[in-house]
Amino acid sequence: MYLLKIYLQAPVDVPVLSDKFWYLTKDRTFALPCPFNNRGNYVISLSQLTRWMGVKAEELGVEIYPGFAAGEVLYDSNDNVVGVGTNDMGISKDGSKKETFQHGVELKGKLTLLAEGCRGSLSEKIISKYNLRGKVQAQHQTYALGIKEVWEIDESKHEPGAVLHTLGWPLDHKTYGGSFVYHMKDRQVSIGLVIALNYQNPYLNPYEEFQKFKHHPAIKSLLEGGTVIQYGARTLNEGGFQSIPYPVFPGGAIVGCSAGFLNVPKIKGTHTAMKSGMLAAEAAFSVLSEGSSMVVYYDFLRKSWIWEELKKARNYRPAFEFGLLPGLAISGLEHYIFKGRLPFTLKHGKPDHKATNVAKLHTPIEYPRADGILSFDVPTSLHRSNTNHEHDQPAHLQLRDPTIPELVNLPEYAGPESRYCPARVYEYVPDENGVLKLQINAQNCLHCKACDIKDPQQNIEWTVPEGGGGPGYSVM
Amino acid sequence: MKIMVAVKRVVDYAVKIRVKPDKTGVETQNVKMSMNPFCEIALEEALRIRESGLASEVVAVSVGPAQCVDTLRTGLAMGADRGIHVEFKDGLNPLSVAKVLRALVEAEKPGLLILGKQAIDDDCNQTGQMLAGLLKWPQGTFASKVTLDKEKQVATVDREVDGGIETVLLDLPAVITTDLRLNQPRYATLPNIMKAKSKVIKKYTPGDLNVEIKSDLEVLQVTEPPKRKAGVIVSSVDELIDKLQNEARVI
Numbered sequence: 001m002y003l004l005k006i007y008l009q010a011p012v013d014v015p016v017l018s019d020k021f022w023y024l025t026k027d028r029t030f031a032l033p034c035p036f037n038n039r040g041n042y043v044i045s046l047s048q049l050t051r052w053m054g055v056k057a058e059e060l061g062v063e064i065y066p067g068f069a070a071g072e073v074l075y076d077s078n079d080n081v082v083g084v085g086t087n088d089m090g091i092s093k094d095g096s097k098k099e100t101f102q103h104g105v106e107l108k109g110k111l112t113l114l115a116e117g118c119r120g121s122l123s124e125k126i127i128s129k130y131n132l133r134g135k136v137q138a139q140h141q142t143y144a145l146g147i148k149e150v151w152e153i154d155e156s157k158h159e160p161g162a163v164l165h166t167l168g169w170p171l172d173h174k175t176y177g178g179s180f181v182y183h184m185k186d187r188q189v190s191i192g193l194v195i196a197l198n199y200q201n202p203y204l205n206p207y208e209e210f211q212k213f214k215h216h217p218a219i220k221s222l223l224e225g226g227t228v229i230q231y232g233a234r235t236l237n238e239g240g241f242q243s244i245p246y247p248v249f250p251g252g253a254i255v256g257c258s259a260g261f262l263n264v265p266k267i268k269g270t271h272t273a274m275k276s277g278m279l280a281a282e283a284a285f286s287v288l289s290e291g292s293s294m295v296v297y298y299d300f301l302r303k304s305w306i307w308e309e310l311k312k313a314r315n316y317r318p319a320f321e322f323g324l325l326p327g328l329a330i331s332g333l334e335h336y337i338f339k340g341r342l343p344f345t346l347k348h349g350k351p352d353h354k355a356t357n358v359a360k361l362h363t364p365i366e367y368p369r370a371d372g373i374l375s376f377d378v379p380t381s382l383h384r385s386n387t388n389h390e391h392d393q394p395a396h397l398q399l400r401d402p403t404i405p406e407l408v409n410l411p412e413y414a415g416p417e418s419r420y421c422p423a424r425v426y427e428y429v430p431d432e433n434g435v436l437k438l439q440i441n442a443q444n445c446l447h448c449k450a451c452d453i454k455d456p457q458q459n460i461e462w463t464v465p466e467g468g469g470g471p472g473y474s475v476m
Numbered sequence: 477m478k479i480m481v482a483v484k485r486v487v488d489y490a491v492k493i494r495v496k497p498d499k500t501g502v503e504t505q506n507v508k509m510s511m512n513p514f515c516e517i518a519l520e521e522a523l524r525i526r527e528s529g530l531a532s533e534v535v536a537v538s539v540g541p542a543q544c545v546d547t548l549r550t551g552l553a554m555g556a557d558r559g560i561h562v563e564f565k566d567g568l569n570p571l572s573v574a575k576v577l578r579a580l581v582e583a584e585k586p587g588l589l590i591l592g593k594q595a596i597d598d599d600c601n602q603t604g605q606m607l608a609g610l611l612k613w614p615q616g617t618f619a620s621k622v623t624l625d626k627e628k629q630v631a632t633v634d635r636e637v638d639g640g641i642e643t644v645l646l647d648l649p650a651v652i653t654t655d656l657r658l659n660q661p662r663y664a665t666l667p668n669i670m671k672a673k674s675k676v677i678k679k680y681t682p683g684d685l686n687v688e689i690k691s692d693l694e695v696l697q698v699t700e701p702p703k704r705k706a707g708v709i710v711s712s713v714d715e716l717i718d719k720l721q722n723e724a725r726v727i
Contacts (some may be wrong), residue, residue: 045506047506048506051506063670065666089663090663098660100661100662100663102663105665105666107666152497227494383492384492386490386491386508387490388490472490472491472508474491474506475506
């Protein structure tokens, strides 16, 4: 990143100047020894960086076509991947063709590299079809949902380069997660709450937990007098080393978070994602120029610092299966003494969608009302995400079995999708007979993939909406 | 016949805008920009006229900073034959743009000019009208329907006006500005976007066209509209009348 910055003037210009780690209770903060060492790192906006990289890539001759959705993988008669097909555009809600109908196109190539980010819709299909986790005895992937706002705060409170992470309140000891507060430039602060999706209480509402968090005295004092510029949410991988699939398939490979290289204790995944892309590029080059096999990508990965780093970090997250305090204790031991050298590898608990308890084991959580100054309701936040989808199109969130929401989700789990979705896509509304039915407001979707991950029966499938639709992040 | 369409690069309609802290304008840094929706409609109409055989060429024009080229490429991907970019960094206004377009009309000699009725960033609704005035051409603004008669060299335009629909007959060459209900713009398809890369965009500066960009208006301040106050529920008709009379002062 340093070389890149110096020679190419990337928007990477706020070096980390302080690193704090707090344990929060409802009213107090306790500074803990900081396990992170972010010296030499930068606080940036990934939206800005990728926009800049896009310009540079186009200057190098790369063709980038935003606004088109890859809806399906294309196969040849031998089940090799030969490319992707874009979605048809101009289809009405009822499935008929509108005046603006345009057929999707087939994009074929010698190699197809999938870089869809966490829980990629095509990547998941490929991983399943070619049994890419089974091939290397990898465990299932585990996830967290991050909800974030970018604030413009008072000049006097702004410290560019300040980094803060917190644990504890408002989450309980059974729920893994924490917050981050990163000071960027131009009085902007990036603040968010990340909650692991293996939480048990179906009444948990990650969005409301985040709104609650901002009322903590220490956080409130930072944000007071400021305004929210943007809002968004996205899931991220927490499976680490144990969940890395075999990333090569006939005709291509998977790079970045679609495979899953995030380093959980470091809370970073962009560096390993970028490196995996570089390694895939080198492998692809040898395939295209020398006719070698894309299998070498996996060898490159295993010989790289990605492998070493993730192996060292593998036992932190699974340790929290035992609870917050045992998890912290084991993490402390790993960080200061063992550093990944223990001869065993802890396993993940249940897959996130199976970890949700039935509603009758819990009581509904009363969340405070939004005050409109520090905390906000979902529609207000959603407006700030610049999310837009063409209204007249079929819902891109599809139910494998349309009866499951009313037969299972609502009676057994109290409709958890109406609580974990940070965009209020899912609502149970009474029909003309007063019976609660699931309403899917697909236009609101932030493309975070939480529903695809957390639905207890895995009945919700996130598919790509019509090209061009989605959130409009510009400073996130 | 050649059709010239003017397209403007504006903040994307789905973006939540905010005013810059120094109140000099709206924040456009790190904000998604797109072709003005009314300009898309204008371009779509031009393409349909060409596809019906009544025109031979559609030329898309944009006046503005370097990034206008992106907007023109979108226009070319929709189907425009060529693009013209008049580069000018900052401080455009409808009259100056109209003067630039007039100069281009003198060079290109189109038989029809189609513009969006207004841009969604300034809502001026002036450029088309001013251009028609400068050219001394007839104008059909707020068009919801356009029918050309090539033989008689006239255009019949249905205009959306406050009282309903007004139909006017214009001798060509004429200026038409488009309203929302005129058509549904087509998507730029992937193959067309690829093809558009090889289409020509000619560059000019205002100086090349002997136009001086200047404004007789100075923006003093831009502020957000005042926040809506919460509604009040009144307990009786008398209270309502009292509030209307003494607080809102509307009766």
